[in-house]
Every structure is written in structure tokens, then in C-alpha cells.
Amino acid sequence: MISNENSRGPMSAHRVVIDFSSSGLSNFIKLGRYNYSRARDGLAPHAHTDQIEICYLARGKQIYYVQGEEYRLSGNDVFITFPGEVHSTGGFPEEKGVLYWMIFRIPEEEAGFLHYRGARARRIVKELQNMTSRHFEGTTDLQQYLDIVIACWEDDHDIMDEIVAGHNVLAFLLAIIRCSRNKTQNKKSVAIQKAISHVEQNWGEPVEVEDLARAAGLSTSWFKVKFKKETGITPADYVMRHKIERAKEYLATTEMNITDVAFSLAFSSSQYFATVFKRYTGCTPTEYRAS
Secondary structure (H helix, E strand, O other): OEEEEEEOOOOOEEEEEEEOOOOOOEOEEEEEEEEEOOOEOOOOOEOOOOEEEEEEEEEEEEEEEEOOEEEEEEOOEEEEEOOOOOEEOOOOOEOOEEEEEEEEEOOOOOOOEEOEOHHHHHHHHHHHHOOOOOEEEOOOHHHHHHHHHHHHHHOOOOHHHHHHHHHHHHHHHHHHHHHHHOOOOOOOOHHHHHHHHHHHHOOOOOOOHHHHHHHHOOOHHHHHHHHHHHHOOOHHHHHHHHHHHHHHHHHHHOOOOHHHHHHHOOOOOHHHHHHHHHHHHOOOHHHHHHO
């Protein structure tokens, strides 16, 4: 069963959830994808009994809490919760961006997994259970695998679609296992670090992409490609997120009125500031201060 949820109007959100529990892919339960242009309500605390959930953030930023510990995801990050672990967004919204999530059940000893039985099924499940890290960098292939699975179920599907979907689910899981073994910190190059420092030092001024490219010593076109590859978001999105974080600090710790906050962060008007603030946080500056 596939569910398409489209929100028309200001939010322009798109969300797809596919129920695989009655498919021929044993113990594969659910695959979801959202593509949000604005922040949405956060994820309430919950847990999955006997199930593992794998999230892949293709674009954007997201905060998750597991067992009270905070994890901050950037584009191309993988995040895993294991059976019985309570997880949520910790009161933060589901942020604008593209995120996929997959849920599968840990099968009984002799039960199958996907299209596999016996020793092969047990080996795949054992590798997934033995992953020692829950947060690590993925590869760009991960999004392609999941998009193929979703495409197989978008219209009427037959046994060949199920085979293709199963193949790509397995390819995704094997890639996740490899990434987990080769866990690396998401290190940024010197050029991108220079650009980020420029943002942090000039948060009260208008910052253009061309300014950041000059600070990084790169052409504008190559800088935009390199910045998104290393941070998971565009330079313009990074600048705006940084300003919104500053705004949240002002609203929480000072008595500055909203217009002054807007102008101190180089927004052209308080109305534009309020619009952008809600896009990233899911609430207006006034609502945020009241909370």
C-alpha cells in the first residue's frame, strides 16, 4: 500500500509512505520519504519493538534524540535506531529537506528476510544487528536505491517490480553496512571552513554566495558544488540557517523586539524575517519567544 500525502498552500510539503508488510519481501515493513520546503511538527517519542529503523538524510539538517542523547544530522548522513530504543526529534521540528526512513523487523531464527532464507538471511540480519555506530556518513547511491524502490510501488506493481524493489532494498542495506564499517567524520576542507568562518564573522551583514566563494578562494560555480557536497545543504541555506539560530538566541535571551532582531541579522523587513523564521522552525518569532 502506498500513501501520498500532499499539503497544498504555504507548506508545499510532500510525503510518501509505503507499507510493505503484506508484500513478498519478508520482514520488510515500511519505507517513507519526505521532501519538505518548510519545517513541520516534530517526531514524538516512540520505539519499535523487534524492529530497526534506518534514516537517510539526503538534503538538509535534522536533530534526533535517542535515549536522551542528541544527534545532529547533515545531508548524506545515516541514522539508525535499534529495537526498543525511544527516539524523537526532541521537541525540534522535522526540518526542511529530503529524508528517507526504512523499517524492518528482526526475523525469527528460521524466518526469511527479503527474498532470502536460511544462512543468507541470517547473515544479512546479523550484519545489520552488529553495526556498532548509529550515526555516520552515507554515499549518494543510497538515495538512488530508495527512489527506485518507491518508483516500483508508485503504480500497479507485479512480481518483476517486487524483484527489482527487493534487489535495491538489499543494495541499500549492504551499502549501509559498508558505510558503518568505514565510518568517517564529516570533515570539511580548508576552503569550506574559510567560507563558514566568513558566515560566522559577518552574521549581521548581508552575505552573498559570491562573498563566500571569494573567502574560500574558489569560483562561484565550483564553490556551490563543493559546499553542498561537504555540508549537505546549499551556501544560501547555510547562511539562512545560521541567521535563524542567532535569531532564536536573541528571542530567548534578550528583550529585543522582533523588528530589531530582524534588522540586526540583515533581513530586509520584519515580515520577511517572520516568514523565513517560520519556514525553518515551524513557528513565528512571537510563538517561539512565548514558548
